[in-house]
Amino acid sequence: MVTAEQVWEAFAEIPDPEIPAVSLVDLGVVRDVAVEGGKVRVEFTPTFLGCPAVEVMREQMARRINELGAEAEIEIAAEGWSSDRITPEGRRKLEESGFAPPAPGAAPTTLLRLQKIVSRCPYCGSEDTRLENLFGPTPCRSIRYCASCRQPFEQFKAL
């Protein structure tokens, strides 16, 4: 019979559909895995409500559970996702693949406060960076610019 540990291990191998360097476990979108007989119940919390990757994530989790010989029941958790749920391992992988990880803590609610956050360039490590655009190619990312290596880079939004 399948164990919760096996399911977690399988989920750790599912890449995020939009940032394949991190897995669903690294992102912290899986809240709970419970095995009840031949059924695996997963509590899942998508990053942004408008994230088009949500359906792909659900399908992949269900498929992995089926491959382990169990029936999948994927439920959306009542509590919302926060960027603080990204694991230390996930933050490291993000940075390695050219994304600045989100600033810790709750998202600032004014632009002034947001602009004061020091963000390190994932390419050269300089802290001489500025916010270029609150919005980026997906709902979870902003665009910053590094004045030191003169590269734009993407930052995961704090949420």
Add this chain to the structure above:
Amino acid sequence: MNAQELLALADDELILGWRNSEWTGIAPFLEEDVAFSSIAQTEIGHARAWYELAAKELGTDADAVAFDRDPHEYRCAPLVEARLVPDWAQTIARHWLYETADSVRIQALMNSDDPEIAGLAGKIDREEAYHRMHADMWAERLRDEARFRTAVDELWPSALGLLEPGQRGRLCEVTGRDPVDAVERGEHTEELRPLWEEMTMVRRSIPGAAW
């Protein structure tokens, strides 16, 4: 909250999301092209979440409530219906008024007795914080521009109409504007039908299509 109230919220977000997406590819700056496209995507995501709650009450699914109604059955407010491309001043005026009014409404929903509604409103509020920062930045930048001020004056009665009468005083406080007679929800402008025709085209031509 009944299904009709949920539909009003969802329809506002869907139609505004659609209108915001009309700037994709043609906004005055590349940054705004990206911003309006991303805001459109999150608004439509919020619409979907509200439609899912409404659909549960109505015994159907989110796509059916979003796309299978006739234009007169939509509950969106006139503020979100207008096609404002290519007028940037009017677009920013609506963006700022909508986000500010929406924030008043979301704050009220976060205190709902229904935990599902309050929970969803809380999630949405955290995402909307980014929309508000963007709208406030633009409103500040255009504050002294005559075209922007005129646009805000023109849209103000429709912005009040987005909210329940009891919430309108709060919007006046937040924006520092005087109360006026609101343009109420209920009558649609002529601009909704062409949008609806485009938005529902695939559903109507191939019922039950999946892709």
